Amino acid sequence: xxxxxxxxxxxxxxxxxxxxxxxxxxxxxxxxxxxxxxxxxxxxxxxxxxxxxxxxxxxxxxxxxxxxxxxxxxxxxxxxxxxxxxxxxxxxxxxxxxxxxxxxxxxxxxxxxxxxxxxxxxxxxxxxxxxxxxxxxxxxxxxxxxxxxxxxxxxxxxxxxxxxxxxxxxxxxxxxxxxxxxxxxxxxxxxxxxxxxxxxxxxxxxxxxxxxxxxxxxxx
Numbered sequence: 001x002x003x004x005x006x007x008x009x010x011x012x013x014x015x016x017x018x019x020x021x022x023x024x025x026x027x028x029x030x031x032x033x034x035x036x037x038x039x040x041x042x043x044x045x046x047x048x049x050x051x052x053x054x055x056x057x058x059x060x061x062x063x064x065x066x067x068x069x070x071x072x073x074x075x076x077x078x079x080x081x082x083x084x085x086x087x088x089x090x091x092x093x094x095x096x097x098x099x100x101x102x103x104x105x106x107x108x109x110x111x112x113x114x115x116x117x118x119x120x121x122x123x124x125x126x127x128x129x130x131x132x133x134x135x136x137x138x139x140x141x142x143x144x145x146x147x148x149x150x151x152x153x154x155x156x157x158x159x160x161x162x163x164x165x166x167x168x169x170x171x172x173x174x175x176x177x178x179x180x181x182x183x184x185x186x187x188x189x190x191x192x193x194x195x196x197x198x199x200x201x202x203x204x205x206x207x208x209x210x211x212x213x214x215x216x217x218x219x220x
Contacts, residue, residue, distance in 0.1 A: 019085065021057060032122070036149075037064035040120060043217075044147045049117030052076060052141065054106050054150070055124020059086035059099065066098045071118065073099045076109065106134045111141045119148040126152070135202035135218075142220045151215035190214070 041047060048070040053062040056075035066073050075090070077083050080103050087101045104110045106121075107130050119142055128134040138148060192209055195216065199207050207218045 014081070019081075021082070033060040033064045036061060036122065037068055040065065040118070040149050041069060044118065044149070046118045046147065047071065050074070050115055050143075051118040051120065052111075052116040054119065054121035054138070055127065056086055056101070057082055057123075058089050059101065060089070061120055061122055062086075062099050063089060063093045063095060065118075065120070066095045067093075071098075074111075074116075075099055075101045076104050076106070077101075078103070078105050106137060109137050109141055113140050114143045115141050117143050117146045119146065119150070121150045123152045125150055131198045132201045135199060135204060139202065139204055139218065139220060142218065144220050146220050148218040149215060150218075151210075
């Protein structure tokens with residue numbers, strides 16, 4: 001059996017893997033996105049302007065945010081295959097006038113500085129090869145007064161982590177997607193001190209790290 005490569009670029013290399021990832025987000029994880037969108041709006045009160053969803057996948061979070069706000073969302077993903085799936089979902093949702101899909105890398109984003117009022121990302125930051133550079137780019141394109149909500153898992157509006165049996169199923173699904181040899185496909189949870197070091201190296205001082213799956217809120 002051919003061993004799959006473990007980096008993010010090779011993971012997103014084929015349409016089949018991109019579609020499997022999208023099916024996971026739209027199936028087992030679908031409960032998360034409406035809750036996260038509500039939480040983001042509740043916490044930040046940002047309902048209009050420009051929003052950016054980094055590592056958007058098939059764009060479920062972009063879609064949910066566009067549904068409950070007047071934000072114009074940009075859904076960014078490094079994979080052209082995933083971007084195609086995102087655009088399919090945007091069209092199905094009838095929000096193509098409010099959501100644009102862009103293929104691009106968080107470490108070198110094709111946007112002008114000080115553009116976005118809200119930047120979100122769920123579950124992609126563990127794929128960023130150079131996390132310091134990624135956060136420097138995020139801070140660059142964030143508008144003064146803007147906020148970020150970057151992390152993984154669910155948010156606090158979901159009362160608890162998935163129960164044990166669901167967690168086991170999700171873990172097995174993840175192993176099938178990422179390959180059995182990947183050291184901790186759930187290993188995105190770096191210790192808090194490591195994230196603090198990354199943010200400081202990126203020159204970011206005004207931030208908060210929430211303990212639930214280490215959601216990172218930066219304010220510019």
